[in-house]
Amino acid sequence: MADIRLEVPAENSVLEVLYDGSELHQQPPSMSEHLTQLARKIDFATDGEEIKEEKKEEEEEEEKQPFQQPHWPLEEVRNKIRQALTEVSVLHDLLAVVKPKPPQYMVLDPVQADPPEPKAYIQFLSLKKSLQAAGTILLNGAERLRTSQAEMGRPGRVVGQDFHIELLRLRQNWRLKKVGSTILGDLSYRSAGSMYRHSGIFEVSKADDGPGGPGILSIGSGGASPVAPQLGPRAIQSSLRVTVPTELTGSAYIFVCIKKDEEDICSAQLTSSDFVSGETHWQQKLEKAQNVLFCKELFSQLAREAVKLTPSIPHLVVGNQITATIFPGIHLLVGLCHSDGKNGQKGGSGVLVPGNSGTGGVVVGGNNHGSTTNMAPTSVMAGASMAGAPGVGLGGLGPSKYKHEHDLEHSLHQLLHRVYHHSFQHPLPHPVYAYMGMSKRRRAAGPEGMDKTQLVNMMKEQTLLEQIIRQVQHNFLRLRTMYVIDQLAAEFKDPLIVSHWNAFNSPTRSCVKINIATQGYDSVLRTKLVIHISERSLKCICRDGKIMTMSFEPQELRNLILCQISQHNMAALQCLARYTGWTVLSSEQNVGTGAIEPLGNASTVMLASPSGNKVIGVHSGPHQRVSVMVSSSPRPDFYPSTVVSGQRWENLGASWQEVRHDRMEGRNFLNKMELLMAALTA
């Protein structure tokens, strides 16, 4: 049994506060008074269960406290308990009467509660409301059915061009998500690693043909071209409409070209006239918009780099053009051509600085990159003024002066794609505790104790612009090398110059092998040399193992090949002499006598006939014609004098006589020499 604590509160309640501030406290109640007070609070009629318990307690308490005040303090309690007991007994009797089954004297019936007052008005209202809702749903459904029926029955609408099927196809190729009631798609390359800030969001909606007909169906409403409004009005209409942001409409491409030196660097005006009518399939529309986005990102990246880089000759960024100097007098021009499809043909965003020195704007029409539909022909438009410098292709005829370099444009695309790729393709950490997104070398930097410069070098990355400039430099140098070699090959038929370009090359490295041989005497000697072409220099490996590094100046290569030709002639002559039985008396690569060569040195060879009575001397220099001399011994004009008296001195060679070998028979130098040797031997 739990103890009931009957303690008085610590402080007694204040009965009265006198005027002098002293408080009159109530006297603490005696134990029995307190108990009475507590007992009075209990209402025994509330719960039957409690009554019993309380009764027990009270009885005990009654037993405990008979000696204090005998009756009256618990009088009230007792009365209440008795009353309660009576009620409980009655209830018990009643239950006993009701309980037997079947009932004999009394039956309990549930009491029906008063039904609530029916409020007819509110019921009516709710009924009306729900009926209305149901009606609207039905009407909507009917409307939808009707429109779909109408669509099915319409000519021109091919069966199967259902919106949902189209949407499914769209979903297979593009990223879509539903925001509220609109369907948004994502054109951006962000999921592929792009960091470009443009959102690249397009909206997909159902094409509802209004009174405007097919014109409205095009991308946005502005995309409808007044030029070709009736382009295939009966063509397959898609029930899907994509709306791309206006800045991504139209088509774009990156224009890349190499310019020779001019007074005005920024005179080119770039336009693109390949506007394609808006009436295209959504797939093409989206592809083009994505291409526009890509080109914009590429160009903005290049422009940012061009501004940031500080080469000796700064890059120029004007409007939508970047000009970079790759070699003295040679410039690379990168432009963004974008026709935004408004008003049919518009010069895109590419109206540039006007030609300031009178060269006039040269309008470059490009082809349509990435579009699969209309390939507009390249258009060349006249510049403004005709006082242009000579050689500048003005006027609307002939091909454009600036040739669009497709391969370089492709390289640029490739470079940006590689940036995307690298942003996603981090090597995974090994061991797995290592940080993610860190290169292997960077992870090894700590344990290997790299210093600051090494770390900085490791972080250095070539920008896109630097890379493309290197590629352009190489491209240019390769073309120039090709040109020089071809020129020389056309110039010199004796000996023949044959060049083999290696098919395996990289964007900044290529290789050419040059064979110098004399026609008909290929087996006698072939002079081979290999030229490696890098970005700003050429490396030539000669037959004798000498390695020569040349700059980008074409004259250097030309000189080298001329020297090689001269040396080839001399070496071939010596080989020929071996076959014909002549003896090489002397051979000198670099003679110090004779006329001074502008570059390189002349070489000489002396050959003696098998019997030794004839000697041929050949002198050849890179820039001089070959001269051939002959002397014979015993000299025919030897007369003994007082100084030289002995007959034996006639065996000294006679004075040299030059052979006019250009008048000789024979196809080439070696052939002539062979004939000469034959003649002298006979």
Added chain:
Amino acid sequence: MKHEGRSRQNLKVIMAVSHNENIEAALKSQIVPDQEFLLQGSVMDNSLGVLIDRLRGLCDNSDVHPETFHDHEVVYILKDFNAPATPGPASQGVMLRVRRAVDRPDLPHQLRYVGYPELGNYPALLRNCLDVPVSSNVREFLQELGAKLDHEFMAKGYIMKKGRIKVTVFKMYKMGPGMTKENLEPMTMSHLVELSVLTTKTDMSVADDLRALADQLKPLVQLERIDYRRV
């Protein structure tokens, strides 16, 4: 003395990479990624293939097969072994984990310190975590410092990533004498699945991404924040 000199040299090598001031400044502005969110779960060996396929679909670079790893981990305890044992974390010392990639011996070893889980209602287990790439003689260095070998094991499995989240599915193997690379004794019949991401003190948003990825794996693996103190 000789050993001490070598140890100091090692320490210098470890610290050489960055400047002390920079580290302090970074610590002050709380941009050092030294907090790790971790979710762990396990999958039975027979459903491993299904899990890997699911993860390949969810993670980056789904075009290539997930990369495998084979790591050897040695755990050292660094504390005052002579001190009388008192209850509380202070007497447990510092646990240092050294890991090396068995299949890629050219890569540096990793030294890891893992702190106690943070209290609080985070979507994933949050703990302090420091990783340092170290040279291969780190084990001798730790022994010189007075650290004692606690235990070691092999971990073999797959590693994938999704954004900043590192996903590892691996099995632990016992180490012992006569254990070769081919002949390993597995500890369990299941694979451990861990999703972890390193972040800074200020950036807690990434934990939701972690949670989202864990929810995607729901029927296969139940990934939870496991508090080791309760285990």
